[in-house]
Amino acid sequence: MVPVFLTADWQRLVMLNFVTDPATLAPYVPRGTELDAWEGATFVSLVGFRFRDTRVKGIAVPFHRDFEEINLRFYVRRASPEGFRRGVVFVREIVPRSAIAALAKWRYNENYVACPMRSIVSDPANGGAGRFEYGWKSGGQWRSVGADVLGAPSLPAPGSQEEFITEHYWGYAAQRDGGTVEYRVEHPRWSVWTATGCMLEGDMGGFYGPAFAGALLAKPVSAFVADGSAVTVRSPQRLERRTPGAEDS
Numbered sequence: 001m002v003p004v005f006l007t008a009d010w011q012r013l014v015m016l017n018f019v020t021d022p023a024t025l026a027p028y029v030p031r032g033t034e035l036d037a038w039e040g041a042t043f044v045s046l047v048g049f050r051f052r053d054t055r056v057k058g059i060a061v062p063f064h065r066d067f068e069e070i071n072l073r074f075y076v077r078r079a080s081p082e083g084f085r086r087g088v089v090f091v092r093e094i095v096p097r098s099a100i101a102a103l104a105k106w107r108y109n110e111n112y113v114a115c116p117m118r119s120i121v122s123d124p125a126n127g128g129a130g131r132f133e134y135g136w137k138s139g140g141q142w143r144s145v146g147a148d149v150l151g152a153p154s155l156p157a158p159g160s161q162e163e164f165i166t167e168h169y170w171g172y173a174a175q176r177d178g179g180t181v182e183y184r185v186e187h188p189r190w191s192v193w194t195a196t197g198c199m200l201e202g203d204m205g206g207f208y209g210p211a212f213a214g215a216l217l218a219k220p221v222s223a224f225v226a227d228g229s230a231v232t233v234r235s236p237q238r239l240e241r242r243t244p245g246a247e248d249s
Contacts, residue, residue, distance in 0.1 A: 002184065005107065006056050006233040010187070012121050012132045013049040013226040014147045015165055016198055018215040020044045025074050028089060030172045030180040032239045033076040036086055038164040044074045044091070044215055045165060046200065048134030048145045049228065050119065056103070068117045070094040070134050070145060072208055075164075076172055078182070078239075087170030087182070092208060094136045108173045108181060108236055113138075120146070124193075127151050132225055133199070143202025149193035153227050162192050166226050173236070181236035190226040198223035 022035055022042045029035060035042050048070040054060070071093040077084040093112045095101055101112035116137040124130035133146030156162035171183045198220060205213025 002234040002237060004057070004232055005183070005235040006054065007058075008054040008231055008233075009050075009052040009228065010231045011050040011052055011228040012123075013047055013166075013190070013228055014132050014134060014145055014198075015222075015224055015226065016046045016145055016147070016200060016220040017043050017161070017165060017222045018045070018218060019221050020074070020212075020215045024211055024215070028074070028091060028174075029076060030089060030174040031178060032180045033078045033087070033089075033172050036075040036077040036168075038161055041221075042074065043165070043221075044072060044212065046145050046204075046216070047071050047073060048119075048132075050121065061099075064097060064100060067096050067100065068119045068134050070117070070136055072212065075168055078170070078172070085170045085182075086168045087172050088168050089172050089174075091212065108171075108183070109175050110173050118142075124149060124151060129196075130193075138207055141202055143204065143207060144199070145201075146199045147193075147195035147223050147225050148197040149225050150196050151193070153191035153193045153225070155189055155191050161222055162194075162224055165222075165224075166190050166192065171233075171236075175238075180239045182239055183236040184234040186232040186234070187229045190229060192227070193225045195223035195225060 019041050052066050054065045072091040073088045077086045090110050094115050096117040098114040101114040104112045118135045120133040122131045130149045135144035173181050204216040
């Protein structure tokens with residue numbers, strides 16, 4: 001059994017989803033994986049949520065247990081003996097403390113940055129309206145992502161875009177030597193609210209770069225909020241590096 005690296009509660013995940021040209025994502029696809037698509041479309045998602053009761057290898061670090069994260073991610077898959085493993089690749093991940101960013105960079109080689117952050121989490125009460133918003137400050141400017149919801153969440157329909165976006169249970173990260181690590185993210189199926197409205201404010205192109213500016217300036221093709229759950233993140237495992245030109249066994 002692969003050891004546990006991190007446990008936490010992930011709460012109220014705002015997900016804004018944008019159709020993206022596969023050619024834009026191709027340079028970021030880790031070796032050994034391929035882009036995953038839903039009904040022929042490839043997506044990037046801007047996701048904001050809360051970490052609660054975070055523990056690294058079972059240890060709760062003071063002042064580093066509860067915090068926000070915002071990430072830009074896309075979707076890949078990898079063939080395995082049990083079938084395709086569907087996973088995510090993170091373009092950039094934002095957290096409020098430099099120690100969290102440094103630990104994630106060291107352990108997974110993922111592109112974490114530390115920025116001042118803020119959030120508004122207002123759950124719907126008695127079937128009413130709710131609002132979830134996450135923001136970060138960079139270069140003297142606040143940027144934010146948010147969604148409005150109504151009523152109660154429900155499990156995604158089989159084959160739906162909501163199911164595709166939320167049910168990727170693996171993470172993949174390219175390494176400095178050209179290799180790839182794979183790690184499992186374990187959680188139950190999440191219920192989701194379809195957003196009644198969403199917002200994306202600030203200069204996203206300036207933060208994420210010109211490669212993603214076009215997608216993030218367009219209107220999201222969907223927006224929803226996952227309720228979240230307890231999550232277990234396993235330690236990363238290196239994929240076997242294939243010798244160039246070698247035949248598949």
